[in-house]
Amino acid sequence: MKNKIPKGTIAKNRERWAYLFISVPVLFYILVRFIPTIYAFYLSFTDWDIISASANWIGFSNYKRLFSDKLFYKTLSNTFYYVIYGLPLSLLFGFILAYNIEKIKIGSGLFKTVYFMPYITSMVAVAWVWRWLFQPAPIGIFNNILISMGLPMQEFLNSVEQSKGCILAATIWSGVGFQMIIFMAGMKGISKQYYEAAKIDGASSFNELRYITLPLLRNSFIFLLITGTIRFLRIFTQVVNMTRNSAGGPLNSSKPLVLYIYDNAFRSFDMGYASALTVILFLIILLITLIQMRVTRDER
Amino acid sequence: MKDKNVINKIRYIILFIFGLIMLFPFAWMLSTSMKQGREVFNLSLLVNNPSLKNYARLFSSSYFPRWFVNSFIAGTIVTLSVLFFDSLMGYTFAKHNFKGKKLIFILVLSTMMIPTEMLVIPWYLISSKVGWVDTYWGIVFPGLMTGFGTFLMRQFFDTLPNDLFDAGRIDGMNEFKIWAQIGMPLVKAALSALAIFSFVGNWNAFLWPLIISSETRMYTLPVGLALFNGEFATEWEMIMTGASVATIPVLIIYIIFQRQIIEGIALTGVKG
Numbered sequence: 001m002k003n004k005i006p007k008g009t010i011a012k013n014r015e016r017w018a019y020l021f022i023s024v025p026v027l028f029y030i031l032v033r034f035i036p037t038i039y040a041f042y043l044s045f046t047d048w049d050i051i052s053a054s055a056n057w058i059g060f061s062n063y064k065r066l067f068s069d070k071l072f073y074k075t076l077s078n079t080f081y082y083v084i085y086g087l088p089l090s091l092l093f094g095f096i097l098a099y100n101i102e103k104i105k106i107g108s109g110l111f112k113t114v115y116f117m118p119y120i121t122s123m124v125a126v127a128w129v130w131r132w133l134f135q136p137a138p139i140g141i142f143n144n145i146l147i148s149m150g151l152p153m154q155e156f157l158n159s160v161e162q163s164k165g166c167i168l169a170a171t172i173w174s175g176v177g178f179q180m181i182i183f184m185a186g187m188k189g190i191s192k193q194y195y196e197a198a199k200i201d202g203a204s205s206f207n208e209l210r211y212i213t214l215p216l217l218r219n220s221f222i223f224l225l226i227t228g229t230i231r232f233l234r235i236f237t238q239v240v241n242m243t244r245n246s247a248g249g250p251l252n253s254s255k256p257l258v259l260y261i262y263d264n265a266f267r268s269f270d271m272g273y274a275s276a277l278t279v280i281l282f283l284i285i286l287l288i289t290l291i292q293m294r295v296t297r298d299e300r
Numbered sequence: 301m302k303d304k305n306v307i308n309k310i311r312y313i314i315l316f317i318f319g320l321i322m323l324f325p326f327a328w329m330l331s332t333s334m335k336q337g338r339e340v341f342n343l344s345l346l347v348n349n350p351s352l353k354n355y356a357r358l359f360s361s362s363y364f365p366r367w368f369v370n371s372f373i374a375g376t377i378v379t380l381s382v383l384f385f386d387s388l389m390g391y392t393f394a395k396h397n398f399k400g401k402k403l404i405f406i407l408v409l410s411t412m413m414i415p416t417e418m419l420v421i422p423w424y425l426i427s428s429k430v431g432w433v434d435t436y437w438g439i440v441f442p443g444l445m446t447g448f449g450t451f452l453m454r455q456f457f458d459t460l461p462n463d464l465f466d467a468g469r470i471d472g473m474n475e476f477k478i479w480a481q482i483g484m485p486l487v488k489a490a491l492s493a494l495a496i497f498s499f500v501g502n503w504n505a506f507l508w509p510l511i512i513s514s515e516t517r518m519y520t521l522p523v524g525l526a527l528f529n530g531e532f533a534t535e536w537e538m539i540m541t542g543a544s545v546a547t548i549p550v551l552i553i554y555i556i557f558q559r560q561i562i563e564g565i566a567l568t569g570v571k572g
Binding site: 011014015017018019021022024025026028029032033034035036037039040043050093096097100101103104107111112113114115116117118120121122123124125126128129130132133138139141144173177178181182184185205230234236237240241245246258261262265266271274275278279281282285286289 | 307308311312314315318319321322323325326328329332341343385388389391392396397398399401404407408411413414415417418419420421422423424425426428441442444445450474475476479500503504506507511521522523525526529530536539540542543544546547550551554555558561562565566567568
């Protein structure tokens with residue numbers, strides 16, 4: 001892996017160019033990524049509210065406050081709800097689509113194009129279209145369908161029980177194309193010889209799926225588990241746009257952690273406390289990433 | 301053989317149903333944006349008298365044209381910067397040797413793990429101190445370079461043989477020219493994928509533009525759409541028109557470049 005740098009003026013000259021090339025980016029990453037990260041950690045130990053001239057060091061007070069903050073637990077559990085229900089469902093749908101598209105002969109390109117469309121569409125636009133679909137009866141189409149089937153109207157976004165599910169539906173819809181593409185890329189990487197061998201042995205297509213396709217898609221699964229977890233942990237835009245007054249309601253029933261961070265930072269200007277919340281989010285994401293690195297290393 | 305036919309039919313039925321689910325919200329949005337008055341609540345995809353009146357109204361009586369331009373400017377600046385710096389840095393990591401290379405590369409990659417939500421508070425505090433609130437610079441500065449793009453470009457430059465670059469050195473080209481004139485044309489496919497991701501990502505970005513713009517005229521399209529919709533909460537045909545305006549440019553880009561987009565996305569999974 002390591003190429004020894006030969007000592008010589010040409011090599012020295014090239015090294016100088018390399019430092020020149022990376023100088024601006026390195027400065028950027030220090031100023032716009034690393035220092036703000038450290039600064040966020042620092043702020044989490046202060047009581048800064050923007051209006052006051054200076055921030056006072058208050059030690060772990062913000063973190064202590066977290067432990068007794070009911071709304072923090074509420075938003076954290078909402079966030080985990082999104083991850084726990086959203087992730088398996090979107091993996092399942094993504095897999096079903098990829099698996100079936102790979103098997104058909106005509107029209108696979110067209111299906112792929114259609115399924116991926118929502119992923120590149122603005123989440124704000126997606127959220128408002130779905131918000132409309134979920135409206136009460138004369139306006140909302142889902143309720144009209146229910147009524148025409150003789151079923152009772154549902155509260156959907158106005159219900160404490162159903163709001164999270166509605167937001168999740170829009171989120172899964174918008175992301176399933178991504179899972180599909182990653183699965184398809186993984187399936188392309190599986191050598192045809194395995195399937196030919198299975199055919200000779202007379203394996204059923206179910207056994208083919210179980211003993212060849214699924215095990216060999218391990219890497220795709222790991223990648224999607226990680227990116228998917230992070231995606232669901234960071235749910236924000238859809239909740240802001242689907243709930244009344246962007247409040248994550250009704251009664252905070254759909255409010256995710258990131259919206260709670262936003263509320264604290266930019267609605268109550270409690271920057272210190274908001275920073276402590278972002279540190280928690282950071283630690284969760286860090287933990288997940290470390291698990292991923294561990295899992296992929298074990299395999300090698 | 302008969303079994304196979306049945307299974308094949310089931311596959312098409314599944315794919316077709318999913319296709320309808322994916323297309324319906326788009327169709328609904330576009331069809332409503334062309335409806336007027338009471339027809340809006342007529343639950344049919346077909347429009348009796350389709351017209352573009354809502355679009356005309358949206359563009360003449362709101363900040364939508366301005367927001368559209370704002371999004372376009374911000375997306376273009378970020379994309380150009382990302383193309384330049386990410387590819388230069390990716391190239392340097394792939395084709396140059398220098399002390400500290402490995403460490404710097406790991407540090408750049410590690411920035412992908414830092415959640416934006418954590419950075420927006422410090423970014424905002426700095427921006428409000430130095431007067432970047434409600435400026436284009438304020439909207440774009442956090443995204444001028446990306447760990448993802450650097451990684452992507454490094455992977456591509458890595459596959460090119462060193463001889464190509466050495467030939468340039470023998471011809472007496474300087475290192476910058478070697479990157480610009482030999483390296484860059486060879487990674488056009490990757491650059492176009494990166495450009496599309498960058499532009500579309502910025503076009504759709506919400507959290508940071510929401511925070512950094514306080515004046516209506518400096519909103520980007522998603523921010524404007526969100527706040528405009530809050531005010532027009534009962535005029536669903538206007539909301540759907542706004543959503544269409546935010547969606548249509550991206551759909552056009554997508555339809556033209558879908559191969560690059562889908563291949564680029566697949567690549568992130570394979571390499572990631």
